[in-house]
Amino acid sequence: MLSLRPNAKLDKEACLVLIDQEQFKEKKVALNNTKIKDALRQISQLNSFTAENGQIFPISHNKTLILLVGLGKRSDLSLTSLRIAVRNALLSSYLKKVRDVEIVAHEQTESTLKAIIEGHLIGTYQWAKYKSKDKNDQSIVEKNVYLVASQRKSLEDAITICAGVNLARDLINDNADTVDSKHLEATIRTLIKGKKHISIEVLNEKELKAKGLGLHLAVNRGSLKEPKLIIVKYEGSSKKGDYTAMIGKGITFDTGGLNLKPTGHIETMRCDMSGAAAVIGTLKNVLALNVKRNLIFAVTIAENAIGSGAFKPGDVFKSYNGKTVEIGNTDAEGRLVLADAISYIVRNYKPGRIIDLATLTGACVVALGNDYAGLVVSDDKFSRDIVHSSNETDDRVWRLPSYPELKDSIKSLCADMKNVGFPKGAAGALTAAEFLRQFTEGTAWAHLDIAGTAFVDGSGRWYYGHGATGFGVRLLSHYLTNP
Ligand SMILES: [Zn+2]
Known part of the structure; x- marks a missing residue:
């Protein structure tokens, strides 16, 4: 206290x-x-x-x-x-x-x-x-x-924001079998209970099937847990429209799928829902701070498990927006669930801008280490705003390039695109982002690859001890409260 x-x-x-x-x-x-x-x-x-x-x-x-x-x-x-x-x-x-x-x-x-x-x-x-x-x-x-x-209010707000950061950390640190899609839905429902100007849409397996979110369903096929896309709509402003959508990757455990992760890489994979946790922590803060903006909070939840039902490398699946995707590697599953979530939100909620957060690529960790998240963003103004909030909050980001020719690196011979980039091992953080960009349909978009910054696997770093850092909650909370 x-x-x-x-x-x-x-x-x-x-x-x-x-x-x-x-x-x-x-x-x-x-x-x-x-x-x-x-x-x-x-x-x-x-x-x-x-x-x-x-x-x-x-x-x-x-x-x-x-x-x-x-x-x-x-x-x-x-x-x-x-x-x-x-x-x-x-x-x-x-x-x-x-x-x-x-x-x-x-x-x-x-x-x-x-x-x-x-x-x-x-x-x-x-x-x-x-x-x-x-x-x-x-x-x-x-x-x-x-x-x-x-x-002063700004200091009281800073105290409030830390509570959102620590909620995200609790969700990430707890057992993967505890913090599953049901648990995350219950957490969100508890946060929004009795609040005004708020509505929720939950797509369970049945609705995901009916609406054709084929990539999301593919990722969850090996799991006993139910996949969910949870979307909270918050009308904080009396001005109609102009929604900012935040979408968090929520892989509650990532084995890598049939392209199984090796020992040394799999142990901390309950942290693969850190993007979703950051969105939920931010939701808590937005409600506590009574933010006057129109917002969408979305978490796309699945478990990437193995078993005879699991989706297989080489197979092709159809996304919500109709594009087909060849699975080059089942461990590149985050972009699959995010792709369906992004196009579902773009088409059904028509936000003015999207920010996605995902522990997306090991390549981002190779490029930037554990202190900076990778930022891929559709325009310079949006980039400046995100970087400003980053500088003000110590959730550090570094902008990475994005350009149209990257599209060639995710070509497939048998589908519209492939979920891994070519050549192998080259600029994996960029090709992953490029894959996501294919689903934004021209909406202003910022992507934060938080694979390196979300979790400390060791005794500590900076002022964080072992475990989740809650990366993204302070950045988003600042961005949303400093228009
Ligand atoms: Zn993975």
Whole structure:
């Protein structure tokens, strides 16, 4: 839990004082708290604390533990390193058993305060549902954090947005067998229950068949779970039309299909619904923030499983818009479910623009690594808007090229197109995007390949621990609230 308070009081068990080297030299502390100033004066005589980035130094003051948190040189400090510093301080052994913590920062700009909020709410998120509780270990106590900052709506909104990020992370981190299409539908229905200006359409297997979403159905053929395309329409604006559609890839588990993924690549594949999770997290935020825009939230859900019923390499399937697709590789299934969802939404909802999010290609990870998502976008203005929201939120994206000649790379000898690009191994992130572009029918479109950024397979990266990052929720929430 995080709340804002206008003045530093030093009335909690602990107080984090965030301070860079220049501020330390000048003994400047937020809101000129004399008690903290006294403590700083004493500590500067010891020469032990130098406010280097990452340094955490404890002092006791009456009954309060003051932790000085060094931020290094002001010129070197980024918002990302600030988030990391806040996270590390809150998770440090000094605060293991502390429940109530005040945070004081000299710098009171909006971006700084938002970064501190995220360092706490995103940084200290832990996925512990299946960990047995050790009664003696209090290290995972949820902290009540009191951030010294004047009350303002933008900061309250930042707190709200983090809840959407962490909802997405919960959905991704939980077992693939738990978070199936039913679970995702139930999650969405709970979010929208009782809300105004909202409607939902759910295409189950029966409706997908009746309407001819043949690519979506093909992907799910080996699974015992039901495929679903869930579409939520939100009329936040009194202006008619001009819908922005967000479409998330929701492969609840991706074995790769008959082109089975090898050991070392399959273990984290419950994260293949991270695009859908980002759309659901954003839906939560849009409802909480009462966003005044017309929006469509769509999640296209299937499980790419193996078995005698599974779809087969070399076979051809027909998409919702009538184009036929040769299956070059069953592990390139994300573009299949997305293609049908994109054309279904384009034809039936006629949005002004589409943003899709998908853990789509390993090739994107090869190209950009784990820190930047790939962005393929239909025009420069749309690109600038997405990149702006990316820069403001630390959901980092990097634009990749898209051009008409790419169409030749997804040619098939026996169908209208193929679901893998040619030549093999060349620009796989671009050819995957090009495949999707074939279904946009000229609608303005931005595609985010989040294969590298959605999940941390390891002990941690930046201010994220192991597991889902919730990538995309902050970016979309910013984009939708800053027209
Ligand atoms: Zn796959």
